[in-house]
């Protein structure tokens with residue numbers, strides 16, 4: 001790399017306070033930048049400067065806009081492709097991809113639409129209906145089918161003792177699972193640790209972490225409809241589900257494929273999750289299954305019914 005001003009090839013990198021301005025909002029942060037050793041002017045460094053540009057957009061979106069993960073989650077909640085979702089919100093597919101990658105900042109129109117949808121997911125049906133002529137019959141049916149499935153689920157989500165008075169939060173579900181199966185874990189153990197994390201958090205704070213309901217099955221407590229959940233996470237490339245056989249036994253392994261984003265949790269939730277993971281570290285699937293059968297929540301609930309979070313107060317063996 002060479003200095004444009006004095007042509008020196010001697011350069012060095014040091015931390016520098018970058019200031020960006022987007023839409024009248026200043027973003028300040030420290031990141032490495034390359035300088036000329038001879039005259040101390042900036043030297044262009046494609047890799048460093050590109051990373052800095054992305055970081056500025058990321059910080060802006062997190063502070064004033066919409067973080068890219070929320071845009072991806074929004075679209076995936078509806079089970080829509082980038083193609084269809086971009087058509088619905090009225091932007092080019094390329095533009096949506098740049099929002100999801102975090103390489104650009106949504107313009108004000110899209111920002112308003114995306115924020116409204118995050119707040120009120122069923123609004124998407126109104127948007128689609130008022131622009132019906134934009135879609136082929138096939139597209140229209142597909143959108144309605146996928147979106148209704150989600151919107152129904154969302155509307156049913158009244159806060160009660162079975163979800164720990166907490167709205168279901170897909171982002172937290174994903175990251176709770178990623179935290180627990182970080183190094184790979186057997187499915188039975190994963191499902192039990194989710195139960196303990198949610199119930200203990202309810203015991204400590206009065207809300208669950210994920211808003212999931214838990215049902216009683218033979219193997220102990222499990223998230224209600226966990227098969228659908230696990231299948232969806234596999235399809236979304238968030239986890240791998242691998243079945244292996246050994247001495248006539250089937251082992252159902254779940255392995256995380258994404259980095260955990262712990263920023264979706266508050267401190268209390270993180271502590272709870274970590275204490276559950278640590279507590280059961282040496283437990284086999286069989287051990288944790290047996291352990292969970294001793295819970296009042298398990299004993300007092302009928303098979304295939306959902307468990308009331310009120311039983312969380314009876315969990316006493318894990319601190």
Ligand SMILES: [Zn+2]
Pocket residue numbers: 003004005006007008036037038039040041
């Ligand atoms: Zn120079």
